[in-house]
Structure formats: structure tokens, C-alpha cells
Amino acid sequence: MQRSPLAPAYFPALPPIAGVKLRVAQARYKDWDRCDLTYVELDAGTAVAGVTTQSLCPSPEVEWCRDAIPLGSARALVVNAGNANAFTGHRGRAAVEAIAAKVANHLGCLPSDVLISSTGVIGVPLPIDKAEAGLEAAFDAAPCDWEAAATTIGTTDTYAKGAHVSAMIGDTRVELVGIIKGSGMIAPDMATMLGYIFTDAAIDPALLQQMLSAANKRTFSCITVDSDTSTSDTVLAFATGKAGNAPITSMDDAGTDAFHAALTDLCRQLAHLVVRDGEGATKFVEISVEGAVSDESAHRIGLSIANSPLVKTALAGEDANWGRVVMAIGKAGEPADRDLLSIRFGATQVATGGLAVEGYDEAPVAAHLKGQDIQIGVDLGLGEGRATVWTCDLTHGYIAINADYRS
Amino acid sequence: MQRSPLAPAYFPALPPIAGVKLRVAQARYKDWDRCDLTYVELDAGTAVAGVTTQSLCPSPEVEWCRDAIPLGSARALVVNAGNANAFTGHRGRAAVEAIAAKVANHLGCLPSDVLISSTGVIGVPLPIDKAEAGLEAAFDAAPCDWEAAATTIGTTDTYAKGAHVSAMIGDTRVELVGIIKGSGMIAPDMATMLGYIFTDAAIDPALLQQMLSAANKRTFSCITVDSDTSTSDTVLAFATGKAGNAPITSMDDAGTDAFHAALTDLCRQLAHLVVRDGEGATKFVEISVEGAVSDESAHRIGLSIANSPLVKTALAGEDANWGRVVMAIGKAGEPADRDLLSIRFGATQVATGGLAVEGYDEAPVAAHLKGQDIQIGVDLGLGEGRATVWTCDLTHGYIAINADYRS
Known part of the structure; x- marks a missing residue:
């Protein structure tokens, strides 16, 4: 697929986020020679927040995330590309549970600490054997950079999408990095909007949720490529707390406004990157x-x-x-x-x-x-x-x- | 423009409706060599009902019809093709008033007895001089057939659209004929949905309105080409009462159900003709x-x-x-x-x-x-x-x- 004429010239330089380790592997969800499974390990103590599609017919991954997000903590993220696992009934749900169980066993955490997304073809249950073999390969893989992860979560995307902002919380600088995929709201073989934000800030998950929901309303909810709403759209934010800032626990804390503004700015940048890869877009x-x-x-x-x-x-x-x-x-x-x-x-x-x-x-x-x-x-x-x-x-x-x- | 692959093989044979005289003329709303003004004279005593676009930014013609329809009587219909007269402010309203005044003067009726539609380019006030000259030409023209009228109301349509049904009211057969134009809900240069139904049945206008509104809900409101709602969509039904049936004045009258069913059937046929001319449609x-x-x-x-x-x-x-x-x-x-x-x-x-x-x-x-x-x-x-x-x-x-x- 030809690179969108609206794409940025290059993938930006993104700093590492303390407490976040990225790995990719080939699960071969389709008959292709590329990585299609992204596995992100998060240090203990990572807070999570998220927003998901308004669709009333969501994928089992979305249902899983809707249940896990309110618990507020995360240890891992798994993203499968090539198979959306949507409209696959009990077999789809079984695949999600198998992935969560396998990662939980590997990390010694709760299954609900494992966030999962899938994107790609609809109506075909995600093959559990491929997911498990892919995870094994990912566990053993060397950590990779943001561009590799951003590329691996992509499907019909014509370029890898990432962005970075920072904010001062008191005297402490915190970093926020995001990667995202999507080119139509949903698409033929594949494509949906999946976004992941990682920060080293220490922040209470309920507050992170409040800020992400507000940012979503002004950014991701304000973009449209074709008016069609995916069954899988998901944006998750992970905060590892490794920056050493005084934890944000209330909207009145110092640095809250700066962090909220930075988060919103990052969401806007990511949202625009999706529109700029809109299917067939020239403007x-x-x-x-x-x-x-x-x-x-x-x-x-x-x-x-x-x-x-x-x-x-x-x-x-x-x-x-x-x-x-x-x-x-x-x-x-x-x-x-x-x-x-x-x-x-x-x-x-x-x-x-x-x-x-x-x-x-x-x-x-x-x-x-x-x-x-x-x-x-x-x-x-x-x-x-x-x-x-x-x-x-x-x-x-x-x-x-x-x-x-x-x- | 190539005839839609979904078009019927030919324009159907449609019977005349007693009390309805059709004429067309060249107002030259665009620089073209075709008739673009349709003038329909209706005998005294004709009842009218109508439905118009839900748009909150309608054309002055739609506002005019919305005011005139509830009065229940009509003596004439004027349809201008090539200029929608929409979003033209006070100058657009002046053009509508001038047309109504000229026809009222010609027929010796009230301006509110003159129903008016325009379709075509948006934002350019309908030129009053061309409308008036076109009306003069139409007044003097020989009556024409349904196909000529159906062709003259068209803009981006790739074929003329008409249909016919009949119903028995007691022992009296009544005829219903409809013509319609539209190919997108609204379109580049022109195009919108304008439909006109003529019957020789005698029916109370309030009841005709009730039946047309119900039929509209199940037919015209159930079609979509591109989800875009025109500023001018209008469907009018005229009943001359010349068939000699016992006038329908209540839903319990004999023949009411038959007439209602026939009207709904006609609306469905007309609605389908519009979809079959959908811009670019192949299915x-x-x-x-x-x-x-x-x-x-x-x-x-x-x-x-x-x-x-x-x-x-x-x-x-x-x-x-x-x-x-x-x-x-x-x-x-x-x-x-x-x-x-x-x-x-x-x-x-x-x-x-x-x-x-x-x-x-x-x-x-x-x-x-x-x-x-x-x-x-x-x-x-x-x-x-x-x-x-x-x-x-x-x-x-x-x-x-x-x-x-x-x-």
C-alpha cells in the first residue's frame, strides 16, 4: 500500500518510558512475513485507564478491557494484528481468556492485569495455538523500539504512527509516548483504531481515567474517516509511576493541569495521525x-x-x-x-x-x-x-x- | 449522462388525470437548450397535501409550501429546474413571491393556491425575470404529456420517472399518477428529491395529508442514496375530485383502505425509481x-x-x-x-x-x-x-x- 500523501516525513524519535518493555513476534495470524503480535511488559504498580468503542456489538477484547480497566492496574498489553476476533462468539472469548491466562502465568500476575486488543478480519475466531506460540516467541524476544511496536500493531495503515509530549509535575519532568493504528474506522480485511499511551508519571488510575475520558472527548471522538464505528476501537493509557514525581491523586495537585494538557495534546496528535492515513485521503x-x-x-x-x-x-x-x-x-x-x-x-x-x-x-x-x-x-x-x-x-x-x- | 443501469426499460404509459393540465417551457435557468419550467394547472376544488425535507435550513420554496399545504387547496404547481434558490436570503423569497403572484393573477386565485419547487444550484437567487418569462411561455404552451413533465423537472436524473396505480372507491375507479426526480439526496450542481402525485379522487385534504404522511414514512423516508438530506426535498399530492367518487372524508369511508394502499404503493414505486437512479449506482x-x-x-x-x-x-x-x-x-x-x-x-x-x-x-x-x-x-x-x-x-x-x- 502506497504511503499516504498526508503522512509525516518520518517516524519521530520517541524516548523510552521507564517501566515499559516492548517486544514483537510473528504469530502468523495471516499468511504473511511480518511481526503481528505486540507484547508490552509493564512494571508492577502501573496504573491503567481506557476508552472503548460505543459499538453495541463489540469484540470480546473490548468486553475484556471494559471489565479490566476499572480495576486500575496493568502488567501487560497484548495486541494481535490480522484478526479482529470480532463476532466470533464463545470461541472468540476463549481465545482472549487463553491469552490472559498465559501472560498471567508468565508474569505471576492476575489475568485481569493483562489488557488485550485484536484488529483485522472479522468473524474468524483468533486461533489460540497461534496466539500462544506467538506469545512464547515474544517472551523470548529482545526488546524493540517504538517504531517496531507501532508498525506491528498496524494493519491497513500506510505508515507507523507515534508521538511524544512531556510535562513538568513540580520539578519532575514526565514523558508521555503514544502509538496508534487506524486508517478507516473499520475496514475490509482489517483496520480499526487502537491507541496506546505510556507515561512514567505517577498518577492515580481514577484520575488518569478522568483525564483520558476528557481528552478522548476532544480528540479521538472528534475524528471521522467514513462515519463507520469499529467493533474494536480502544485507547489505553498506562502510567508506570517511575518518573519519581509526587503522585497525582487529585485534580488540585500541582502539575495536574500540565499533565492533563500534555495528555490531551498527545491524544490530538495521535488522532490527527489516524485521519492523515484515512483510506484514500488526499486532504x-x-x-x-x-x-x-x-x-x-x-x-x-x-x-x-x-x-x-x-x-x-x-x-x-x-x-x-x-x-x-x-x-x-x-x-x-x-x-x-x-x-x-x-x-x-x-x-x-x-x-x-x-x-x-x-x-x-x-x-x-x-x-x-x-x-x-x-x-x-x-x-x-x-x-x-x-x-x-x-x-x-x-x-x-x-x-x-x-x-x-x-x- | 449515461442512463442508469438500474433504470426501467421505458417510461410507462400513464393515463391523464381529469382536472390536471401539464405544460412546460424554457426559462433558461441555465445556459441549456431544454425545458426547465413545469407549470401544472389544477381545476378549482383540488385538494393538496405534502411532506417536505426535515432540513432546518430549507429553501424558501419549502417554506412557502409548508405555509400553503395546511390551507388544503391548490390551483397550480410550478417547478423550476436548474436553480434550487436555496440559501439565497430575501432575494430568494422575493422570487417565490413573484412566481406565486404571477400565477395567481393569471388564474384569478390566491397566491397560496400556487405550490412552488425549485431544484438545482444552491446559493444563486432564482432570476425573477427568467421565471416570469418562462411562466408567460408556459401559459401559452400546448398541454404536454407526463413524460415531458417528468423530464422537465429532472436535473442530474439519467431517466424520466413516473408511475401509475388505481383503486376502486365504491364502484368508482380512481387513478393516481406520480412523477418524481432525484438521483442523490442533493447533488453538485443540482438534484434533490421532488415528487408530485395527481389523482382524480375526491378526498378531504386533511385525510389526504394523513395518508401521504403515513405513506411517506414507509417509502420516501426509507430510501437513502448518500445519507445527505436536501434543503429542498418535497412531495406533494393533488386530488382534483373529478372521478365522481363519493368523497372520502373519514378513515372509515368505503374505499379508504384501497385508496391508502394504492397511494402507498405509488409512493414506494416512485421512491424505488429514485434509488435506481442513485449517483453511480450499479445495485x-x-x-x-x-x-x-x-x-x-x-x-x-x-x-x-x-x-x-x-x-x-x-x-x-x-x-x-x-x-x-x-x-x-x-x-x-x-x-x-x-x-x-x-x-x-x-x-x-x-x-x-x-x-x-x-x-x-x-x-x-x-x-x-x-x-x-x-x-x-x-x-x-x-x-x-x-x-x-x-x-x-x-x-x-x-x-x-x-x-x-x-x-
């Missing part, structure tokens, strides 16, 4: 909505625009078709008054007060739409609600990836 | 959902499947990808239990009880998916709720029509 699109009756309303209007096939195909065609933006606002079902609407492409106001801006300069709009980073601004003129969402355009590439294919 | 897809907790829940699940880009691209690829159907059910936000789900392609059960049907015969499924008429069946196993929706596949043709285009 990264930021949609900012303001003047809505509430932030939630602005969010729903933003997603209505971001998910509109007609808006997305217009952007692919570099067409300043604000009429389609109006249409998408109108269908969102949220308060909107046609005659108060303003719409902007890049820095240029193209419609305002219910009318096209007469004689607006089309040259900067055309130049903006020819670029790779597109901005659409909408002002509803009703209130103070605002939201920003990100998406990509809808191109022949998307159809080629998803239709010119047999499962 | 007509019927999605039947049963076993939901309610009919409404079944309807929402059906539309979630029908609107999923991944389901629609899989069908374009003739791929029995039931995993994507599960995904679309899961994201609908309606009660669903993965382990009770059954999914059928054509007559073949491919998944049941949370698992792929082991060793199901793939040959009939592959043969079914190669055809032009695809059926997907979903049984949620939860209750008695059921719904059927219709859509088309998502192909390179859709992208070509909507992206490889400049407004």
Missing part, C-alpha cells in the same frame, strides 16, 4: 464550528459536515461548494438558522447572513482548497457553543480500497 | 430488519446499514462482507445483542447466533451479489419490530459525479 480537513447553542450541538454539527459524502467529495474535487456545507448543517437536526449562518473556507468568508458573500475573492479560496490542509469555519450566530472536528476527503482511493477487494 | 439494495425492539428501532438500524460507506462499497465489490453489516448494526445506537444476530444475503443465512454459519454455501451468495437486486436480511432476535429500507451501492461513479466536478 486533511479541520472543521471549526462556533456560535452553536452548546458545545455538544457544535460537535454534532461538525460531525454532520465531516461525515457528509457530498462535502467530502467536493473537497476531493477542490470545490468551494459551501451549499453542501449548508445542507450538512441543515440535516444535523441541531438548532440552526439559515439566515444567520456564516461559512469560511480557509481565511475567506464565502457566505454570511444567509447569502453568498457577493464578489468574494475566489483566488485565495481556490489556492486554499488546492492545498493538503483544509479549514472550514462555520459560525451559526446563535450562542457560545463551539467544537472542532477533523476528517479527510472522500476519493476514488476510498472506493478502490473498500470495493475493489474481496473478503 | 439496488433492499435491507429488511426484523426482531428489533420496535419498528422505529428497526428503521434506524436499517438506515445505519444503508448509509454505511463500508457496507455500500462492499456491495459494489460484490463482497458478502457481513462483518460490515454487524459493524453498522453496532453503531446504530439501538438495542442489539451480538450473540442473537442473524444475517442473510439473498436467501442464504451467513451468520447466526453471533457466529458465521459454518460451511454455508457460498455459491448462491456470490451469484446473488453479482445480480442487480440485492437483499440483505437482519434478524436481531429481540422483539417484533421490523422495517425495510432501500439504497444503492457506493461506487467510483459516485465519486466521479460528485468530486470530478467544479461548481
